[in-house]
Amino acid sequence: MSSTLIVLNLKTYLEGTGEGAVKVAQACKEVADECGIEIGVAPQFCDIYRVASQVDLPVYSQSLDPVGAGSFTGHAFVQSIKDAGAVGTLINHSECRLTLANIDASITTARDAALKTIVCTNNVATSAAAAALGPDYVAVEPPELIGSGIPVSKADPGVVTGSVDAVKRINPAVQVLCGAGISKGEDLAAALELGSVGVLLASGIVKAADPKVALEDLVSKV
Numbered sequence: 526m527s528s529t530l531i532v533l534n535l536k537t538y539l540e541g542t543g544e545g546a547v548k549v550a551q552a553c554k555e556v557a558d559e560c561g562i563e564i565g566v567a568p569q570f571c572d573i574y575r576v577a578s579q580v581d582l583p584v585y586s587q588s589l590d591p592v593g594a595g596s597f598t599g600h601a602f603v604q605s606i607k608d609a610g611a612v613g614t615l616i617n618h619s620e621c622r623l624t625l626a627n628i629d630a631s632i633t634t635a636r637d638a639a640l641k642t643i644v645c646t647n648n649v650a651t652s653a654a655a656a657a658l659g660p661d662y663v664a665v666e667p668p669e670l671i672g673s674g675i676p677v678s679k680a681d682p683g684v685v686t687g688s689v690d691a692v693k694r695i696n697p698a699v700q701v702l703c704g705a706g707i708s709k710g711e712d713l714a715a716a717l718e719l720g721s722v723g724v725l726l727a728s729g730i731v732k733a734a735d736p737k738v739a740l741e742d743l744v745s746k747v
């Protein structure tokens with residue numbers, strides 16, 4: 526496996542009782558095995574167990590709450606997420622924003638449970654701030670490009686290179702992903718050329734007529 530990472534966020538695109546998530550995860554696994562690039566998937570909370578127990582690939586939670594065991598209602602508890610089979614979590618996705626203090630607490634909560642952390646950011650300044658908190662990855666995604674089909678690597682390359690430079694300066698152990706509008710092989714290739722180690726993406730693959738064909742295109746130029 527290369528050190529490139531692709532994380533496919535299923536958001537709330539798929540209805541049903543998890544069969545759709547398993548099917549897309551299976552496509553991710555097959556393409557990952559074919560191309561040697563790590564591909565993870567972030568399903569709905571209630572699908573984590575089903576996906577992780579049926580498909581051998583890295584499963585991420587779409588978020589978590591920094592609460593422990595006990596008197597907490599309506600929260601995404603880290604131990605349940607981990608026991609369901611997740612290996613990591615997104616934090617502060619632009620569709621699930623947190624305060625700085627909660628980002629910090631979520632990273633600590635995930636790290637204490639040995640879950641990998643991907644903190645989403647919206648610009649260079651927030652990428653720098655996130656890097657200071659020491660997650661495994663910062664994923665920079667300009668919100669206006671999310672779901673647009675216009676790839677960040679083409680529309681706003683500066684936010685990727687700026688985030689890579691800022692993160693490297695502040696905490697070289699943190700790796701940078703980028704996302705928003707990524708769907709094609711040329712988008713992933715450009716993202717890597719800009720210095721990121723991979724991509725966080727969703728609609729271009731999940732909404733494709735055939736997600737496996739879309740994934741094969743995505744990895745075709747690296």
Ligand SMILES: O=C[C@H](O)COP(=O)(O)O
Binds near residue numbers: 728
């Ligand atoms: O989590 C994924 C990002 O929000 C990107 O979404 P998108 O690929 O649909 O633009």
